[in-house]
Amino acid sequence: MDIGIFREVIQKMEIPCLILEGNVVRFANSSAEDTLKRKLLGECIEEEILQSRAPFLEWRSFEVDRYRVYLGFDVSEVYRLKGELEKRKEFFATATHEIRSATNSILGYLALYVDGEIKLAHKEELAEKAYSVALKLSALVNDLLDYVRIEEGLRELKLEPLKVNTLLHAIVEDLKGYAFRKNVELNVSSVAEHLRIIGDKKAFCRVMRNVLDNAIKFTSMKEKGEKRVTVSFAEDEKGMSIRVEDTGIGIEPEKLSHLFKVFSSYSPEGTGLGLVISKKLVELMQGKISIHSAGPDQGTTVELWFRRAEK
Ligand SMILES: Nc1ncnc2c1ncn2[C@@H]1O[C@H](COP(=O)(O)OP(=O)(O)OP(=O)(O)O)[C@@H](O)[C@H]1O
Numbered sequence: 001m002d003i004g005i006f007r008e009v010i011q012k013m014e015i016p017c018l019i020l021e022g023n024v025v026r027f028a029n030s031s032a033e034d035t036l037k038r039k040l041l042g043e044c045i046e047e048e049i050l051q052s053r054a055p056f057l058e059w060r061s062f063e064v065d066r067y068r069v070y071l072g073f074d075v076s077e078v079y080r081l082k083g084e085l086e087k088r089k090e091f092f093a094t095a096t097h098e099i100r101s102a103t104n105s106i107l108g109y110l111a112l113y114v115d116g117e118i119k120l121a122h123k124e125e126l127a128e129k130a131y132s133v134a135l136k137l138s139a140l141v142n143d144l145l146d147y148v149r150i151e152e153g154l155r156e157l158k159l160e161p162l163k164v165n166t167l168l169h170a171i172v173e174d175l176k177g178y179a180f181r182k183n184v185e186l187n188v189s190s191v192a193e194h195l196r197i198i199g200d201k202k203a204f205c206r207v208m209r210n211v212l213d214n215a216i217k218f219t220s221m222k223e224k225g226e227k228r229v230t231v232s233f234a235e236d237e238k239g240m241s242i243r244v245e246d247t248g249i250g251i252e253p254e255k256l257s258h259l260f261k262v263f264s265s266y267s268p269e270g271t272g273l274g275l276v277i278s279k280k281l282v283e284l285m286q287g288k289i290s291i292h293s294a295g296p297d298q299g300t301t302v303e304l305w306f307r308r309a310e311k
């Protein structure tokens, strides 16, 4: 093929391209990196150099006329998919591991239970332990299914105006007993009666429940000092923020940035998927969620923001 025609075709296709005559670069397509062009001018091109300069371009070289031509193919999508695949493999490996350990521990308790040598008082304790792990396993499986459904885009939300006052009132009423048993004071400021946000009822309740459950759970774990959870609200022009502040065990700075990553952290009672799912749901409702803590024993604050529905 004539090199002139070749150039025209390549230029139209916008493929990064370098054409060498001896070791002089005669032509490089505009989309090839500038630094790459500069670096290579007058130098002998090594494919490794090309690769390290533009890692998402895979270079193929061949002869056209008496020229050596390098074409760079964009493989960034391949890299992205490889990354996704790795993440999924890791997710399923961890999920399977979690399910297997819970199942093994239930089996372990039940094996002891059916052992004829065990005394009656002990049996009750074993049954309770097996039951509590079974509850955790069931919560884990439900969370995993939810997470996968959200990730796959299968969780369709019905966005509609929601009366925050009514919904929060019901959730708080439900959690009052739990807070009381855990010795945590639960204070909720009043929300304007008329206030409506845009959200999906089930998703909103799920998020609020998890955030409040965390606040109560991790405050009750504090050894001394006051144990209080305060929920407050603020309106702005476009939305409404909900602030859940606790005086609990707080969070180490290095742990903070991992809390919204799957399986990055979990409490002995939980699955560690609560915040991950909450963030995904909040984002599907076009809201925001963030978590702050000054450090261990300094309490934690979760801030949520939702769009306001037109009046
Ligand atoms: N209010 C809080 N105070 C201290 N740590 C918190 C608080 N909220 C979340 N965390 C930390 O973030 C982690 C992740 O929270 P998340 O709700 O995802 O998991 P979990 O509560 O352990 O389990 P699950 O919600 O699935 O029952 C927790 O294990 C805990 O380490």
Ligand SMILES: [Mg+2]
Residues within 6 Å of the ligand: 210, 213, 214, 270, 274, 275
């Ligand atoms: Mg939780």
